[in-house]
Structures are given as C-alpha cells and as structure tokens.
Amino acid sequence: MKIAPSILSADFGRLNDEIKAICDGGCDYVHVDVMDGHFVPNHTIGPVVVGAVAKVATKPLDIHLMVQNNTFFVDLFAPFKPEFISFHIEEEKHPHRLIQKIRGLGIKPAIVLNPHTPPESIEFLLEDLDMVLLMSVNPGFGGQKFISSVIEKAKRLKAMIEKKGLNTLIEVDGGVNDKNVKELENAGVDIVVAGNYVFSNPSYKKAISSLK
Numbered sequence: 001m002k003i004a005p006s007i008l009s010a011d012f013g014r015l016n017d018e019i020k021a022i023c024d025g026g027c028d029y030v031h032v033d034v035m036d037g038h039f040v041p042n043h044t045i046g047p048v049v050v051g052a053v054a055k056v057a058t059k060p061l062d063i064h065l066m067v068q069n070n071t072f073f074v075d076l077f078a079p080f081k082p083e084f085i086s087f088h089i090e091e092e093k094h095p096h097r098l099i100q101k102i103r104g105l106g107i108k109p110a111i112v113l114n115p116h117t118p119p120e121s122i123e124f125l126l127e128d129l130d131m132v133l134l135m136s137v138n139p140g141f142g143g144q145k146f147i148s149s150v151i152e153k154a155k156r157l158k159a160m161i162e163k164k165g166l167n168t169l170i171e172v173d174g175g176v177n178d179k180n181v182k183e184l185e186n187a188g189v190d191i192v193v194a195g196n197y198v199f200s201n202p203s204y205k206k207a208i209s210s211l212k
Helices: 014-024 047-056 070-080 095-104 150-163 181-186 204-211
Strands: 003-006 030-035 061-068 084-088 108-115 129-136 171-172 190-192
Touching: 003 030, 003 171, 003 204, 014 030, 014 047, 014 204, 047 061, 047 070, 061 070, 061 108, 061 190, 070 084, 070 095, 084 095, 084 129, 095 108, 108 171, 129 150, 150 181, 181 204, 190 204
Parallel strands: 003 190, 030 061, 061 084, 084 108, 108 129, 129 171, 171 190
Antiparallel strands: none
16 A cells, blocks of 8 residues: 655644655655635645645655646646646546646646545546545545545446556545555555544654555
8 A cells, every 4th residue: 555644734833854754754655735725615735835845755746636727736836746636527627638738747647536426427537547536535624534435436446447457546535544544455545645644643654654
C-alpha cells in the first residue's frame, strides 16, 4: 500500500519540519488539498504555500483540487511539477479536454469521485487517466468519519479497470486508519490518503508503517 499523508492535518506553524518528517518517515507522496471556498465550504492553501512545500518535499506531490474553474488552478499549480493533479468530475464540464491539458504539462491526470458519484460515471474516461481518487468522506474538511460504502465502490471500479486491461491506480481519501486499510487493500486500492491518522500520531514513521 502506498501512503500519501494529507498536509491539511499538519501543523502549518512548522510546515517545513512536518513535510520533512513525513518524507523521512516513509511516505510515498505528499497529498496537497486545495480548496477554494466555493466548490467546498472551506478555503485552504494557494501557490505560495505549495511552492514552499515543493521545495522541501523529497517525495512527489499529489495535488487534489476541490475547486471551481479547474483550468485556472491547474495552471496555477503545474509549475511545481506534482506527480498527480486530480479534479472532481462533479465540477468539470469538459473532462477530456482538462485531462489532455494536464498530461500535456507533463503531469499525470486523475479524477475524483465524491461519495455519491458512481464509478460508472467515468467509464469512458478511464483509458485517459493515471489514477481515480475515491472520496470516503464528503470533501471540505479533515477528520471526518470513514464512509464504508467506498469499499464496494472500489471493488466495482477495480473490476472496470481490469476488464479494460488498464493500469489505472485507485486512491482513497478520508477517514483512513489502521482499522480499515486492509479492507481497502483487499478491494483493490493502491494508495491511501491519511491526514489525521498520521499527523495525530507521536511517530509519523510508525503511523505510515502501520498503514503499509
């Protein structure tokens, strides 16, 4: 299992140290939640902070856009060369066009599905994606309770990916901990995002290791 700690749960007063600690602790990606206060009722970080994170991180960035006007935000964050930029299908009228734009910038495109959005909604986009991010909480806030129906959803998505003979990764974000990570792995999930679970643990290395 690959681990992408969400810096939304980090101590922003000592962000440099927090980023170094998760990277040294064995994480695989640094997950960056970008919220605009419109698509979700919260506002998080912009390019100044993400630029600082990119300078310190020794692991690739995984940028999750929870925004309106996705194209604007892709242009804003592309210069930091993340490995993934993911956007919500619920907010994008022309997903094919945006996927092509992200890939043209040398970044792996990913789509995010809210808890209520079925995997079938992206059946004809799967060939063009490197990853699908399944939300296991409603987006907008950290520390929410895991929505268990994502297990069945991941299984359905995995079956779709395998039927098409693709290598598209599945990521799950929200309420992930050492109690549900095995079930997610069994459902075919490749990467888990963990904010509270990692950053509330006295040892980030132990928390990451327990999820792996």
